[in-house]
Amino acid sequence: PHIEKVLKDHSMPDDLKYIAIAESSLKPHARSDKGATGYWQFIENTAIKYGLIVNNDIDERRNFYASTEAALNYLKDLYALFGSWTLAAAAYNMGEEGLKAEMIVQKVSNYYELDLYQETQRYIFRILAAKLIISNPNKYGYSLSKNDLYKPVQCDYVDISTNQPVPLYIIAQAGKTYFKVIKDLNPQLKSYYLPAGKYKLMVPKGAAMGFSERYENLLSKWILEKNEQIYIVKTGDNLSQIAERFNVPVKAIMIWNGITNGKKVLPGEKLIIFSDKLKKEISNPANNANKEENLITDN
Numbered sequence: 001p002h003i004e005k006v007l008k009d010h011s012m013p014d015d016l017k018y019i020a021i022a023e024s025s026l027k028p029h030a031r032s033d034k035g036a037t038g039y040w041q042f043i044e045n046t047a048i049k050y051g052l053i054v055n056n057d058i059d060e061r062r063n064f065y066a067s068t069e070a071a072l073n074y075l076k077d078l079y080a081l082f083g084s085w086t087l088a089a090a091a092y093n094m095g096e097e098g099l100k101a102e103m104i105v106q107k108v109s110n111y112y113e114l115d116l117y118q119e120t121q122r123y124i125f126r127i128l129a130a131k132l133i134i135s136n137p138n139k140y141g142y143s144l145s146k147n148d149l150y151k152p153v154q155c156d157y158v159d160i161s162t163n164q165p166v167p168l169y170i171i172a173q174a175g176k177t178y179f180k181v182i183k184d185l186n187p188q189l190k191s192y193y194l195p196a197g198k199y200k201l202m203v204p205k206g207a208a209m210g211f212s213e214r215y216e217n218l219l220s221k222w223i224l225e226k227n228e229q230i231y232i233v234k235t236g237d238n239l240s241q242i243a244e245r246f247n248v249p250v251k252a253i254m255i256w257n258g259i260t261n262g263k264k265v266l267p268g269e270k271l272i273i274f275s276d277k278l279k280k281e282i283s284n285p286a287n288n289a290n291k292e293e294n295l296i297t298d299n
Helices: 002-009 014-024 044-049 064-082 085-094 096-106 118-135 168-174 179-185 211-225 239-245 250-257 276-283
Strands: 155-162 197-204 228-232 270-274
Touching (some): 002 064, 014 064, 014 118, 064 096, 085 096, 085 118, 155 211, 168 179, 168 211, 179 197, 239 250, 250 270
Antiparallel strands (some): 155 197, 228 270
16 A cells, blocks of 8 residues: 555656566565665665665665665656656666667667566566456455455554664563564664664554653663673684683674674674673773773673
């Protein structure tokens, strides 16, 4: 329903909504082998060009509302360039420069007379197939009851402004829910923390009432009691040594910091460590006297 509304607001054809189905099957974490990501399968450069945030912490290609707005703006630009919504859809798939090159060499301006890559030819027909099946599922052998259909997500929005990274579990508790629910409602959030900045996040329906007060109380308590700190990697460090030193599993450090197998940590790199032992070392200056451990800092 949201895509239909925004298409109408933009005075664009309703059928363009099927592009998202062909691109990702409406899966926020869909990712192609070329790095295209999210509902509308943006590559990073195009996403940033159309105003989406893409970094280590936030990927708005996975935000349904932000990426839909960006995709429709991109499609409008493609339509202005090619003068045809079918050609615009083809360019969305293969890139405007690639389509222009084919049109020049073939001296053809009608999509259905162009000889394009098989992927793009199939792409247009996948869009048409999605429309035909969804418009009349029974005709094509799909018997769907009301219980088979997804209802629109019921949620509230909350505004959060923070000058430091905040654990998502704090936001979950303030929203009277779980970490997983916050991640599901806000798939653009990539890590365990909300980075410093201003955000509008989704929380379960009804959770916005009293959210700010719960959030501030939980945040204040976390700041006083937190056992996660930032460890700055020193020359000669490796993950096994760091894990043994702070009595945590190597795998845990990798998960907390998004480290893939085979990746080495480098001097100066900052690692999030959840460890009571680390907290005690930091709180006792005697433990750090004349040592390089003073490179450990509060988050």
